[in-house]
Amino acid sequence: MDLGIRGRTAVVCASTAGLGEATARALAAEGARVVICGRRGDVAKAIAAELPEAVGVEIDLTAPDGPARLIAAAEEAFGPVDILVLNNPGPPPGGSSDISDTDIVAATESLVLPHQRLVSLVLPGMRERGWGRILALASIGVVAPIPSLALSNIGRAALAGYLKTLATEVAGDGVTVNLLLPGRIATARTVQMNTYRAAKEGVGVEEFAARAQAAIPVGRYGKPDEFGAVAAFLCSEAASYITGTALRCDGGAVPTL
Template sequence: MDLGLVGRTALVCSSTAGIGEAIARALAAEGAATVVCGRRGDRAKEIAAALPSSLGIEVDLLAEDGPDALYDATVAAFGPPDVLVLNGPGPEPGQATAVDVTSVDAALDATLRPHVRLVSRALPAMRERGWGRILAVGSSGIAAPLPNLALSNLGRAALAGYLKTLAAEVAADGVTVNLLLPGRIDTDRTAAVDAANARRSGRTPAEVARASAAAIPVGRYGTTEEFAAVAAFLCGAPASYVTGTAVRCDGGLLRDL
């Protein structure tokens, strides 16, 4: 299938490892000029050097000027992005009883504010061109809040609400807005969550991982490449009638429709 991404520009946030890196590689393979970015500038440049028409940028999206600096560097290199992939690490695991105002602010700083800023910068050019793709890497906690991830549940739900509202407002302009929800994808973040659950439950991380995999109908964690393939489709031309939705790539983990 031709995803119609040749000649397009894609900005993929937090793409120096895990899901973000896999999405950047998938979009570059489809012919998009791709911006790889993250706090590890050397890693961003290393990944970009191995991809066609790609640029690696060191940026801290939590810094006050981080989103604007990233967007401006993208425009300087390739022009306004046609595809914006919102991605980033979630807050530390923890229970709802431990949530306070300070931790809520930190959660929103990580999961909402930089993404809203990037959308506000990228959206005008997308609407003017009549074509754009905004895709956020979410969490299955949006559909079914996860235990011991209270701050992640809070922050990611806020982003989902914003994007769902936005999708209806810009659909007629040729801009789609979607979320892609991972279940248990084999990443460093998943390993960290497993380790936190192990400490809380008195089990080993390996025991937690085995129990988690057993609860997934396909019987294993997903790969970043499997997730990125779905992301690339949602960012492509054939997905022009898919907007305002949360698509799951979770191996059947969530049992509701």
């Protein structure tokens, strides 16, 4: 299937590893011009060098001027942004009884504010041109809060509420807004969480990881490139009638429709 995004400019946040990198590579494979970004500028540039048409940008999106500098770099390289993929590392694990006011503010500042700032910078142009894709790489915690990830559950739910509201407002302008919710995908974040949960339960990491895998109906962890393919589709011309949706990519792990 031709996804219809050849020549489109895509900014993929936190794309120097994990799901962000997988999404960036999938978009590049479909002919999009991709901006790779993250705090590790050398890694961003190295990944960009492997792709047909891409640039790497060193950026801290939690800095007040980070979003503006990223979009300026993207426009300088490729012109107006057509596809914006929102993504960032999750907050540290912990239960609800362990968090403070400061923790909640920090989670919101990292998971909501940078994304809202990015959207505000690219949305006017998308609406004017009558085409745009905004996709957040979130978590199944949006629909089924994950134990020991209280801060992530709070921040990502807030982001989901903002994006769902936005989707309704801009749907008539040719701009879609969606969330893609990963379950257990084989990334460093999953290893981190397995290590944390294993320690909490007093079992070995390998034992906990095996139990977690067995609980997934498809019987395995997801592959980053599988997730990236779904993300690329949601950013495509073919997905023009999908908006305001939170799609799970979890191997059937969440036991609800």
